[in-house]
Amino acid sequence: MIRLCLRRRKLVVVLWPVLAAALVAAAAFWPAPSDDDFTLPGSESQQAAELLGEAAHEPPGTLVVSAGSGVESADQAVTALVTRMNAVPGVHVATDAQRVSPDGTVAAIPIDYPDEDTARRLKELRDTFQAPGVTVELAGDDFADFSPGGLTEGIGLLAAAVVLLVAFRSLIGAALPLLIGIVGVTCGVALLGVLGNVVSTPSYAVYLTIMLGLGVGIDYALLIVTRFRAGLKDGLGVEAAVERAMRTAGRSVLFAGLIVIATGAGILSLGPALGGGLALASGCGVLMVMLAALTLLPALLGMIGARIDRFALPHREAGRRPLAYRWSRVVQRRPWMTGAVAFGLLVLLALPALQLRVGWSDASNRPVTDTTRRAHDLIVKGFGPGAEGPLILAVRGTTPVDDVVREAAATPGVASAFRAGERAAVVVPDTGHQDERTTELIHRLRAELPEPVLVTGSTAAAVDYARYSGERLPWTVGAVLLASFALLAGVFRSLVLPVKAIVVNLLSIGAAYGVVVAVFQLDVLGQGTAGPVDAWVPMMLFVITFGLSMDYEVFLLSRIREEYLKTGDNGRAVADGLAATARVITAAATIMFCVFAAFGTFDDRALRIMGVGLAVAVLVDATVVRLVLVPAAMEVLGERNWWFPALTLSRLTRSQNVT
Secondary structure (H helix, E strand, C coil): CCHHHCHHHHHHHHHHHHHHHHHHHHHCHHHHHEEEEECCCCCCCHHHHHHHHHHCCCEEEEEEEEECHHHHHHHHHHHHHHHHHHCCCCEEEEEHHHHHHCCCCCEEEEECCHHHHHHHHHHHHHHHCCCCCCEEEEEEEEHCCCCCCCCHHHHHHHHHHHCCCHHHCCCHHHHHHHHHHHHHHHHHHHHHHHHHHCCCCCHHHHHHHHHHHHHHHHEEEEEEEHHHHHHHHHCCCCHHHHHHHHHHHHHHHHHHHHHHHHHHHHHHHHHHHHHHHHHHHHHHHHHHHHHHHHHHHHHHHHHHHHHCCCCCCCCCCCCHHHHHHHHHHHHCCCCCHHHHHHHHHHHHHHHHHHHHCCCCCCCCCCHHHHHHHHHHHHHHHCCCHHHHCCEEECCCCCHHHHHHHHHCCCCCEEEEECCCCEEEEEECCCCCCCHHHHHHHHHHHHCCCCEEEEEEEEHHHHHHHHHHHHHHHHHHHHHHHHHHHHHHHHHCCHHHHHHHHHHHHEEEEEEHEEEEEEEEHHHCCCCCCCEEEEEHHHHHHHHHHHHHHHHHHHHHHHHHHHHHHHHHHHHHHHHHHHHHHHHHHHHHHHHHHHHCCCCCCCCCCHHHHHHHHHHHHHHHHHHHHHHHHHHHHHHHHHHHHHCCCCCCHHHHHHHCEEE
């Protein structure tokens, strides 16, 4: 394959833009609909929703009116706005279902509309509304403000370009990884768009594709380009340098990419309907950037050749490798002490994770500049915190609904309860959607109300999803760990190294969880972000972070193994391997950190959590884990690192090198 890409380099370089154009055209011609409505077959909330049918339907939006002198005084201005909204095709503003707060200052009017485009038109009408002393806001996710696509990605790419330029001191060398990342991500996003017609994907899935694709794609290309330049410096010809880079770094990229894809597929444990779209999103981005790094990049390197350093910036090489080597020796001289310090730091960072509580973000987590946040605050002010997430009771059989309403109203934690149809009732909690006491109320109602009564509503559905994902998390973890162990054991011909890799990676993931909980749930920074972590995030963060951590593990251990095959000296191999990879791993981690941290500024809270979690995991993994914990652990284990049943050093040295 490598020689084919070199021989047909011009054809390969032409075929990739053709492939990208074809995928983009296909995605534009067959655009996939987004699906943010998760259903959980078999759950109590889903059974209740199916029983009630349309009666359980919650309008996607709400027009919230506030007037200090009373909403009745604003009837004329509000009626004019409602008339303009109802004139939009498919829109129904249900004024007959209007609710007015006890003090008469806030009104909530349900709005039904067909799609997001219609929601944008309604938002435009709301923005033009003006009336003295009257405030009008819109509640509903479709009305939330989101930054235009491209800004976050641009910040990440700019930061990556700076890091690459510092790492390579060459304009061409810095441009190649960026090119591979952009081409691969473009193809990955388009591929997701096409396959989204087959597998339901949420609206935010594309950002997951971009986030992972940019991060790993630039890193994969960075590793290969670094090995290619090293080959040129060693006196190899262009084709020989490309072949060596692909046999060593390229093989590492292949294994690392497959591990990320395999671990990302672990989200499928939630079932195809819930996890399929997220697994597809992560897989599309990683797959396409990996293929670009393994085919397009060697073709480009073959064409550019020694000119890769033509526009090199002046720099000094001396002292970098000795510094990394000396650091490794410092750690190896006191492996127990340095390892204990690193272990203690990771455990300290992970401690807040013990308080992890999952749920769903809502409008209260958005900035006050967002109309949905202001609408949320007005509803809470006028109707109480539970009004934003009422519970719906579905009464089966012959049980009198009025009896159920009276029993529910007497339940601690219930603000009010009322009949809402022939076989349905509505319960308004005393507490908000994200409050842990609301979750306890749902469990209490399900336990204490008569058996024919089912509890549903958006809050109850979120509780069911959190329980469902929590029950499957151990199975996902087990499957990911088993798959990783098998892949690493095959690559490194060792049973000890995979176990060590899994343990240290779990520590770095725990640290990422701890920081996420501290920042977003406990709000230690005082940013007003307090609230549960979105239920899908912990599992997705685990599978992706584990795969990315394995990237660096493969890069580092491959080089250590290469040195061990040359010398048979474990201590020296660890020091030489760390010295040889420290610069490229540091650069790769810095790039990935910048890309993920840029997504930490996203408007969507769940994506912010993912961005910050991944950024922290990469930072911890490339510093505390790779620079301290790994060399310390390998020094303590000594020759036991390379233990494999019936495999001697002589057989090991004859096996195929993997770098």
